[in-house]
Amino acid sequence: MRTVVLPGSNLEEFLARLAVGHELIVPQKSGASISFAAYDPSSEVVVEYQRTLLPPKKFFLPPEEALFDFAPGEGFRQKPTSSERRILFGLHPCDIHGLRRLDQVFLEGYVDTYYQAQRDRTLIIGLSCLPDEMCFCNSMGTDLVTDHFDLFLTDLGDNYLVEIGSTEGNDLILDNEDLFAETSDILLRKYKVFLATRSNLFEQKLDTSGLSNILALEWDSSHWEETAKDCLACGRCSMTCPTCYCFTIFDEVNLDGASGSRCRRWTSCLYKNYALVAGGHNFRPSRGARLRQRIMHKHKDSVERHGISACVGCGRCQAHCAAGINFCQVLTSLRGESSESIVG
Amino acid sequence: MNQSLAKVQNPYQPSRAKIVDIRDLTPDTRLFQVMLIDPKEREQFTYRPGQFCQISVMGTGEIPISISSSPTRPGLLEFCIRKVGRSTSSLHRLVPTDEIGIRGPYGNGFPVEYMQGKDVLIIAGGVGLAPVRSLLYYILDNRDQFNQVTLLYGARSLQDVLFPAELQTLEQHRDLNILVTLDRGDTSVWPYRVGLVTELFSEIEVAKNTVAAVCVPPVAYKFVTKELLAKKVAGEDIFMSLERKMHCGIGKCGCCAVGSKYCCQDGPVFSYWDALNLPDMI
Amino acid sequence: MKAKPRIGIYGLTSCAGDQLVLVNCEDELLTILEAVDLRSFVMAHSDNPEGELDVAFVEGAVTQESDLETLKDVRSRAQILIAIGTCAVWGGIPYLSGMGTPLSDHVQVDYAIPGCPIEKTQLLKAIASLLRGDLPLSLPHPVCLECTIRENNCLLQAGEICCGPLTAGGCNARCPSLNRACFGCRGASHDPNYVSARQILEKHGFSVNEVRQRLALFSGKAYEKEGTQVG
Ligand SMILES: Cc1cc2nc3c(=O)[nH]c(=O)nc-3n(C[C@H](O)[C@H](O)[C@H](O)COP(=O)(O)OP(=O)(O)OC[C@H]3O[C@@H](n4cnc5c(N)ncnc54)[C@H](O)[C@@H]3O)c2cc1C
Ligand code: SF4
Ligand code: SF4
Ligand code: SF4
Ligand code: FES
Numbered sequence: 001m002r003t004v005v006l007p008g009s010n011l012e013e014f015l016a017r018l019a020v021g022h023e024l025i026v027p028q029k030s031g032a033s034i035s036f037a038a039y040d041p042s043s044e045v046v047v048e049y050q051r052t053l054l055p056p057k058k059f060f061l062p063p064e065e066a067l068f069d070f071a072p073g074e075g076f077r078q079k080p081t082s083s084e085r086r087i088l089f090g091l092h093p094c095d096i097h098g099l100r101r102l103d104q105v106f107l108e109g110y111v112d113t114y115y116q117a118q119r120d121r122t123l124i125i126g127l128s129c130l131p132d133e134m135c136f137c138n139s140m141g142t143d144l145v146t147d148h149f150d151l152f153l154t155d156l157g158d159n160y161l162v163e164i165g166s167t168e169g170n171d172l173i174l175d176n177e178d179l180f181a182e183t184s185d186i187l188l189r190k191y192k193v194f195l196a197t198r199s200n201l202f203e204q205k206l207d208t209s210g211l212s213n214i215l216a217l218e219w220d221s222s223h224w225e226e227t228a229k230d231c232l233a234c235g236r237c238s239m240t241c242p243t244c245y246c247f248t249i250f251d252e253v254n255l256d257g258a259s260g261s262r263c264r265r266w267t268s269c270l271y272k273n274y275a276l277v278a279g280g281h282n283f284r285p286s287r288g289a290r291l292r293q294r295i296m297h298k299h300k301d302s303v304e305r306h307g308i309s310a311c312v313g314c315g316r317c318q319a320h321c322a323a324g325i326n327f328c329q330v331l332t333s334l335r336g337e338s339s340e341s342i343v344g
Numbered sequence: 345m346n347q348s349l350a351k352v353q354n355p356y357q358p359s360r361a362k363i364v365d366i367r368d369l370t371p372d373t374r375l376f377q378v379m380l381i382d383p384k385e386r387e388q389f390t391y392r393p394g395q396f397c398q399i400s401v402m403g404t405g406e407i408p409i410s411i412s413s414s415p416t417r418p419g420l421l422e423f424c425i426r427k428v429g430r431s432t433s434s435l436h437r438l439v440p441t442d443e444i445g446i447r448g449p450y451g452n453g454f455p456v457e458y459m460q461g462k463d464v465l466i467i468a469g470g471v472g473l474a475p476v477r478s479l480l481y482y483i484l485d486n487r488d489q490f491n492q493v494t495l496l497y498g499a500r501s502l503q504d505v506l507f508p509a510e511l512q513t514l515e516q517h518r519d520l521n522i523l524v525t526l527d528r529g530d531t532s533v534w535p536y537r538v539g540l541v542t543e544l545f546s547e548i549e550v551a552k553n554t555v556a557a558v559c560v561p562p563v564a565y566k567f568v569t570k571e572l573l574a575k576k577v578a579g580e581d582i583f584m585s586l587e588r589k590m591h592c593g594i595g596k597c598g599c600c601a602v603g604s605k606y607c608c609q610d611g612p613v614f615s616y617w618d619a620l621n622l623p624d625m626i
Numbered sequence: 627m628k629a630k631p632r633i634g635i636y637g638l639t640s641c642a643g644d645q646l647v648l649v650n651c652e653d654e655l656l657t658i659l660e661a662v663d664l665r666s667f668v669m670a671h672s673d674n675p676e677g678e679l680d681v682a683f684v685e686g687a688v689t690q691e692s693d694l695e696t697l698k699d700v701r702s703r704a705q706i707l708i709a710i711g712t713c714a715v716w717g718g719i720p721y722l723s724g725m726g727t728p729l730s731d732h733v734q735v736d737y738a739i740p741g742c743p744i745e746k747t748q749l750l751k752a753i754a755s756l757l758r759g760d761l762p763l764s765l766p767h768p769v770c771l772e773c774t775i776r777e778n779n780c781l782l783q784a785g786e787i788c789c790g791p792l793t794a795g796g797c798n799a800r801c802p803s804l805n806r807a808c809f810g811c812r813g814a815s816h817d818p819n820y821v822s823a824r825q826i827l828e829k830h831g832f833s834v835n836e837v838r839q840r841l842a843l844f845s846g847k848a849y850e851k852e853g854t855q856v857g
Contacts, residue, residue: 031805032779053777063775067356070402075360076445109609110355110594219623230825232791233817234770236780246598249356249591250763253403255657255750257757260403262356264591266775267599272817273766274599277589278428281562283624287819297601304604320774322782322791323822403758434760 001146002170003183006153006160010179015045015089017176022123023086025059027052036088047090047155050132051316055242056088056095057102060118063239064265067114067249071259079261081117089125094135094314096126096149097142098242104306105245123168126152128194131202134315136328138199139206142312156190204315206328207335211309212300218334225288227330230323233287235268237294237317237325243310244268244294269293295327355594358400358445359385364420365440370504373426373471374436375412380421380446391415392453393478394557394585394613398593399423400445404434408590408608411449412474414481421446424474424506450593451612454479454557454583463491463554465577467568469498469541472559473506475585475612479557480514487519494521494548498541498560502529523547542567550575557613559585565626569616582616584626631680631756634666636700638693639726640686643743644711654750661757679704681756687713687726694732701733706761708737708752715740716813716845728847737761740794742811742844748796765796768815769808773799781807782823785830787840792818810841814848821852 006014018024024039027046033053034046068076091099099119106115126149137143145152150169153160161183164170173180238244248267253260267274270290275283284290302310311327318326365377380386391411400406413422427436438444456479464483468476476495483490499505505524515522523544525537537544541560556572558565565584572582588600588607600607603622605614619625637645645667649655665676682704688694701707709729712718715738720726729735739752739762752762769790773780776799782788789810790802801808820841827837842849 030777033777035777053779054774072402072443075443076358076400076402078354078357106596110596111352112596113352113354114356116352230822232770232819232822232826233815234768234774234791236770236774239771239774245596247591247596248599248766249406249597251403251405252751253754253758253760255654255661255754255757257661257754257759258403260754262400262406264597266771267766268771269598269601271766275589277562277587278432279561281587283562283588287817289624293601296603297598301601301604320780320783322780323826403755404760405763430760430763437759 002164003188004162004164004173005181005183005187006162006179007181008155008158008160011047011160012045014176014179015039016041017179018087018089018172021085023084025086025088027090036090039089045090047127048129049090050129050135051092051314051319053316053320054240055098055314055316056091057098057242057245059086059088059122060099060102060115061106061245061247061266064263065114066261066263068262069259070251070262076262081114083117083121086122087125088122090127091124091149092127092129092314093145094137094140094142094312095242096124096145097137097140097312098314099124100148101243101302101306101308101310101312102245103148104308123150123166123172124148125150125169128152128154128198130198131204132315133203134319135313136202136204136206136315137313138202139204139208140309140311140313141208143199144195154191154194156187156194159187161187161191204328206313206331208299208309211331211335212303214335215296215300215331219292221334223330223334224292225286227325228287228291230325231270231287231291232323233270233272233290234322235270236320236322237327238268238270239266240316240320242312242314242316243298246274269297291325295330299331356447356592358398358406358447361421361444361446363438363440363442363444366438369424369506372428373424373504373506376423376425376435376438377420378423378444378446379419381443389421389449391449393456393482394453394475395449395451396475396593396612397421397423397446397448397450398590399431399435400447401431401434401438402443402445405431406445406447406591407431408450408593410475410478410585410612412477414478414485416482416485424471424477426471447593450608452610454585454613455555456482459483459555459557460489461491461553463551464493465548465550465554465556465572466493466495467497467541467556467558467560467572468495469560469564470500470504471506472561472585473497474559476557476559477507480520484514484520491553492521492551493519495523496541496544496548497522497524498527498544499524500527502526521548540567542571545571545575550577552576554581556582557585558582562587562626565619569619569626573616579616579620583613584616584619585612586614586625587612630661630663632676632678633662633664633681633683634676634679634700634704635664635683636666636685636696638684638686638696638714638729639689639720640711640713642685644685644714644739644741647743647746647749651746651750658753677703681706681708683708683710684729685709685711685714687717687720687728688732689720689726697729697733706736706756707733708739709735710739710744710749712740712742712811712813712844714738716847718742718813718844721846722842737764740813741797745797765794766816767795768818769793769795769797769799769802769812771795772797773802773808775799776803778802778805781805782826787827787832787837789823789841791815792820792823792841792845810844812844814845814852818845818848818852820849 106112595609788807
């Protein structure tokens with residue numbers, strides 16, 4: 001992979017230039033949390049942060065989105081999608097992996113053209129990070145990225161090492177050549193030190209070996225209901241997860257009682273009526289069954305379906321759970337239960 | 345960055361369709377005959393028994409409904425719809441010449457090729473007759489490809505029996521064995537059987553080479569499969585059409601997930617063997 | 627087009643705040659009034675001459691004999707009865723003091739628009755659906771969904787008594803977005819886990835009483851049902 005160097009002092013200028021001709025999205029402070037939001041020259045770009053509250057999925061699968069307008073006699077008319085070029089700056093490796101997972105869902109099989117349009121118009125500039133006590137991406141193998149970005153910046157003190165992942169990324173460098181320098185051997189060495197240091201900083205660990213097999217065996221574990229007693233069914237874990245993509249589709253009608261729009265909105269498998277069908281049958285009637293669904297889907301079902309876990313270890317679900325449910329802990333105790341049963 | 349090579353069609357786009365006729369089947373169920381308005385779309389629309397469509401009533405919403413007609417009888421599409429809630433009530437308020445939206449067909453459908461040369465045992469309960477009606481007509485129109493064919497059908501009461509005239513004609517004139525039972529009924533009006541559909545098993549012989557197709561209410565699968573297994577039908581030869589909440593029908597919204605499978609894409613027809621592997625399937 | 631739907635709007639014991647929301651829909655009010663045949667928009671009496679109704683909106687809790695009479699009369703004349711406001715849906719604050727009961731204790735309620743006061747957007751969407759001929763869609767989520775979508779930091783997690791997870795969504799997380807804990811004014815969500823919420827709040831140092839007072843304030847009925855389960 002071609003690499004160049006961006007002196008830290010040039011980052012501000014680089015972003016300012018990117019904002020010309022692109023819709024530029026950067027991590028910013030918003031109240032007590034960090035969020036990806038539109039850049040303007042007064043924006044305070046946050047380059048050192050643990051995790052944004054909502055992941056970048058909100059730019060590809062918006063929380064609520066109109067798919068069609070409809071009117072009698074005219075049928076369903078697709079809502080036009082923007083084709084303005086957009087750059088998402090500052091995505092951590094887990095979030096880039098998160099997008100890969102969403103790509104598998106939305107671009108394989110039937111292509112979700114709304115998602116695809118958002119994806120097609122967006123360049124990704126990744127940014128390195130250091131873990132906090134909730135991050136476990138290195139357990140999930142998502143602590144590094146080698147593709148699915150256009151540029152990736154690793155913070156090495158005074159300089160960023162810039163990996164170039166696409167021709168579009170390369171164009172961004174060429175267009176702003178004066179801001180970049182050639183890579184040096186010292187910097188490459190620094191990069192390796194950074195990687196080694198970083199990988200030692202992870203406190204949260206998840207043993208993923210055989211995890212989907214274990215989960216399959218622990219289907220009937222009492223752990224599910226036990227843990228779910230605490231679950232508030234608030235759905236915050238799903239909203240904040242970079243790979244949770246469930247949505248509902250519904251029609252919203254105007255006051256003429258006839259025209260309107262067909263929309264979709266995020267939902268969560270933790271909600272009681274998620275698997276409820278007409279006639280009153282609920283396929284997941286208990287909180288335990290619903291919590292199990294979320295965990296199974298991440299760590300077992302996705303492995304079976306896509307060959308890869310849907311959890312990218314970003315730590316959001318457990319960092320934001322007001323009930324203090326720690327998903328790593330739940331998984332660890334399930335594993336414990338399996339080994340106990342062998343002993344017993 | 346993802347470059348799409350060709351402009352793909354929006355999979356959520358409903359096609360415009362016209363209601364040609366509506367027939368009352370029971371107090372709460374109607375048969376809708378529907379025609380796609382665009383002749384090209386009409387021509388290209390092919391399907392298998394057991395597949396379903398997403399049906400839109402503009403302004404109310406979109407719901408999954410099985411195709412109740414058979415691909416062997418091209419022309420109109422038929423949907424047999426029970427009024428149970430918001431969208432189905434809205435559909436029931438429509439009249440012929442009204443327009444609806446259709447997407448599909450979706451899902452896998454029944455494995456008709458696999459059933460060839462074998463006995464076919466169909467078990468349906470309530471509105472579950474809708475998808476298997478498609479299969480029944482498919483078999484009738486290719487009768488020589490299948491061995492003995494039996495339908496066990498259970499309805500709540502006499503007035504809930506779907507297609508009674510059709511069932512009667514089929515039983516009298518064709519080489520089909522049809523047994524209908526009512527959950528409750530007045531035996532003076534209904535000279536046939538009263539009881540659960542599972543009780544019909546005592547009346548039939550199940551040959552070794554039998555494939556079963558089942559579409560019953562969610563709670564009944566466990567009981568029906570138990571009977572089938574007792575009659576020595578192999579797990580992988582029991583095909584069940586399952587119901588789940590569906591929003592997209594195309595494997596995106598996640599709502600219909602059953603373990604690693606999506607009911608809308610990998611189903612709605614699953615084998616008993618699938619159910620053994622996916623604990624919350626039935 | 628069929629005949630304009632006949633609509634009646636009634637208030638039992640309440641502050642009439644929810645009826646005001648409709649009056650305050652300045653931009654939309656004319657459109658609505660043109661589309662419907664408004665039969666009543668006053669405090670009703672059981673001898674009102676409005677006749678049959680397609681839709682009745684009823685505000686307020688049942689606190690006295692005359693409320694009950696009105697309610698039963700309205701119900702007998704209306705195809706669809708919609709409870710508007712948390713008092714009508716859950717009994718609201720009157721319920722907590724043992725003074726009032728929700729409409730659903732007495733008659734069949736076809737749809738509920740909770741809120742204290744109700745949200746204009748939800749009311750308008752509901753009216754639009756009714757004009758279309760459908761019951762309005764029910765919102766499946768608690769306040770937390772909207773709160774999270776707005777990327778608010780969680781106040782419950784920060785140690786405040788936030789009723790968001792227990793409360794029906796639809797207000798776009800009005801209060802938490804102003805950095806004020808949700809008071810639960812929209813009444814209970816589909817799946818309120820009071821037991822867990824109580825435990826969380828007790829861990830944060832609140833007394834049983836404080837917690838009860840807040841969590842049960844607007845939806846005492848739901849709290850009693852769910853909250854006292856052994857947990
Ligand atoms: C593959 C498949 C085939 C079906 N075939 C038929 C058929 O041939 N005839 C028939 O009468 N019914 C059929 N159903 C059931 C039918 O889809 C539901 O009865 C219908 O969705 C209820 O919608 P409603 O708005 O009237 O009910 P409400 O309870 O008001 O439902 C509101 C919303 O919930 C969702 N929903 C509720 N129940 C179901 C459900 N059972 N399945 C999926 N989504 C649901 C829908 O999105 C619906 O818009 C089928 C279901 C599936 C999954
Ligand atoms: S964030 Fe926690 S409390 Fe909320 S739904 Fe998820 S697991 Fe349950
Ligand atoms: S499951 Fe939790 S840790 Fe894993 S990707 Fe989702 S939010 Fe992040
Ligand atoms: S602040 Fe309140 S409403 Fe918002 S997520 Fe937290 S508990 Fe829910
Ligand atoms: S219905 Fe959306 S994934 Fe199956």
